Amino acid sequence: MEDFFNRKVRSLSGGQRQKLNILLSILHKPKLVILDELSTGLEAKHYLPVGAVLSVEDGVEVAAGDILARIPRESTKTRDITGGLPRVADLVEARRPKDHAVIAEVDGRIEFGKDYKSKRRVLLHPTDGSEPIEYMLPKGKHVVINEGDFVKRGDMIIDGNPVLQDILKVMGVEALASYMVSEIQAVYRLQGVKIDDKHIEGHTKLAKAIQSYGSLAVIQLHHAGMRSPKEVINQQPVCPSNNEEFDTKALSLDEVKTLRDDFISASIRSQKAGYNGIEVHGAHGYILCQFLSTEINKREDEYGGSLENRSRILFEIIDGIREKCGTDFLIGIRLSPERFGMELQEIKTLSQQLIDKGNIDFLDISLWDCFKYPEDDNYKNKTLLEHITALDYKNVKLTVAGKLSSGKLFP
Numbered sequence: 259m260e261d262f263f264n265r266k267v268r269s270l271s272g273g274q275r276q277k278l279n280i281l282l283s284i285l286h287k288p289k290l291v292i293l294d295e296l297s298t299g300l301e302a303k304h305y306l307p308v309g310a311v312l313s314v315e316d317g318v319e320v321a322a323g324d325i326l327a328r329i330p331r332e333s334t335k336t337r338d339i340t341g342g343l344p345r346v347a348d349l350v351e352a353r354r355p356k357d358h359a360v361i362a363e364v365d366g367r368i369e370f371g372k373d374y375k376s377k378r379r380v381l382l383h384p385t386d387g388s389e390p391i392e393y394m395l396p397k398g399k400h401v402v403i404n405e406g407d408f409v410k411r412g413d414m415i416i417d418g419n420p421v422l423q424d425i426l427k428v429m430g431v432e433a434l435a436s437y438m439v440s441e442i443q444a445v446y447r448l449q450g451v452k453i454d455d456k457h458i459e460g461h462t463k464l465a466k467a468i469q470s471y472g473s474l475a476v477i478q479l480h481h482a483g484m485r486s487p488k489e490v491i492n493q494q495p496v497c498p499s500n501n502e503e504f505d506t507k508a509l510s511l512d513e514v515k516t517l518r519d520d521f522i523s524a525s526i527r528s529q530k531a532g533y534n535g536i537e538v539h540g541a542h543g544y545i546l547c548q549f550l551s552t553e554i555n556k557r558e559d560e561y562g563g564s565l566e567n568r569s570r571i572l573f574e575i576i577d578g579i580r581e582k583c584g585t586d587f588l589i590g591i592r593l594s595p596e597r598f599g600m601e602l603q604e605i606k607t608l609s610q611q612l613i614d615k616g617n618i619d620f621l622d623i624s625l626w627d628c629f630k631y632p633e634d635d636n637y638k639n640k641t642l643l644e645h646i647t648a649l650d651y652k653n654v655k656l657t658v659a660g661k662l663s664s665g666k667l668f669p
């Protein structure tokens with residue numbers, strides 16, 4: 259690095275490209291300076307941390323996109339297999355990563371202040387005009403912003419793994435959930451482990467623990483479809499049909515089949531983990547409920563239109579699970595009898611068909627209030643529960659939930 263000490267920034271001319279000057283000032287602020295040789299007088303500075311490996315020499319021409327220096331990133335340490343599991347533990351325990359990133363708390367403009375001993379002073383002037391926020395950053399770290407830059411809330415000021423508490427404070431709980439999911443998945447992907455299978459180990463413990471109390475362990479399988487928050491899943495939510503209000507993307511016919519197969523493979527995985535059974539979530543406006551709804555499902559293929567078509571995926575899932583998991587495995591389905599675009603009469607018909615088909619063990623009707631009357635005036639002659647209990651259950655069990663607070667039917 260001695261070679262670069264006290265070099266002067268030279269003015270350069272000629273050609274279309276920009277010229278590079280490498281400058282290490284006596285202030286111990288090593289930086290790369292790119293001069294625009296068209297004499298606009300503009301220059302870009304990149305401050306370098308200790309340990310940076312230069313990829314260019316002084317005076318060479320560079321073009322946009324050229325690599326100037328490589329900075330060994332702290333975060334790259336986690337990108338191998340040995341870094342993987344400790345990284346997951348750090349995330350789950352919300353430990354502060356060593357050499358963590360520093361992120362901007364608000365939108366604002368960056369100014370480099372007067373350094374203090376081994377610290378680099380960076381001021382962030384919030385766009386709302388409030389008091390500047392001061393960051394005292396270790397000089398050895400790679401500052402990824404430049405003097406005068408505008409940064410957005412959550413942008414990195416120092417590279418590295420962000421502190422979970424910072425993400426929560428600055429970006430909110432959904433951003434934190436999204437970050438944790440993508441980081442943990444990245445670790446498993448790197449290890450070549452199928453993420454879904456990775457959960458079997460933990461679920462085996464859970465199922466065993468539930469069973470140790472003499473209880474059956476049944477897991478609910480769920481896909482939220484259009485109700486998946488975009489900020490958490492980092493992509494446009496899917497739905498049986500495009501929906502402008504929820505900004506959703508319609509599933510293609512192939513994707514509908516994948517969705518069906520995913521419910522079936524999740525059941526196989528649940529069985530491997532030792533669960534006694536599964537419950538398919540077809541209620542509360544989640545994706546299978548979206549298929550059942552005439553308000554939401556506008557498909558023109560075999561999965562939209564008549565009740566038979568709208569409920570096709572549900573039957574295919576249930577029948578597929580029964581075929582793959584055998585007769586000893588408990589299969590239940592949860593349905594909403596009303597709201598979420600559901601028609602009470604249709605849900606009664608569908609429930610009876612599911613019972614008659616013989617592949618479910620229990621029907622779970624989500625009443626939200628077991629003592630209420632239907633919302634629809636046409637069915638107010640009896641309570642929702644009375645409507646539901648009037649079905650012919652054969653060997654199927656009925657479960658309900660909603661404002662049950664004692665063992666007595668009429669408290």
Ligand SMILES: Cc1cc2nc3c(=O)[nH]c(=O)nc-3n(C[C@H](O)[C@H](O)[C@H](O)COP(=O)(O)O)c2cc1C
Nearest residue numbers: 478539541542592624625626627658659660661662
């Ligand atoms: C915070 C919260 C989370 C819930 N999560 C689920 C869920 O994951 N799956 C489900 O089928 N129902 C879920 N429910 C609905 C409950 O199963 C139940 O139907 C509802 O709370 C009404 O019953 P209660 O009066 O006994 O609370 C949830 C309810 C609440 C309040």
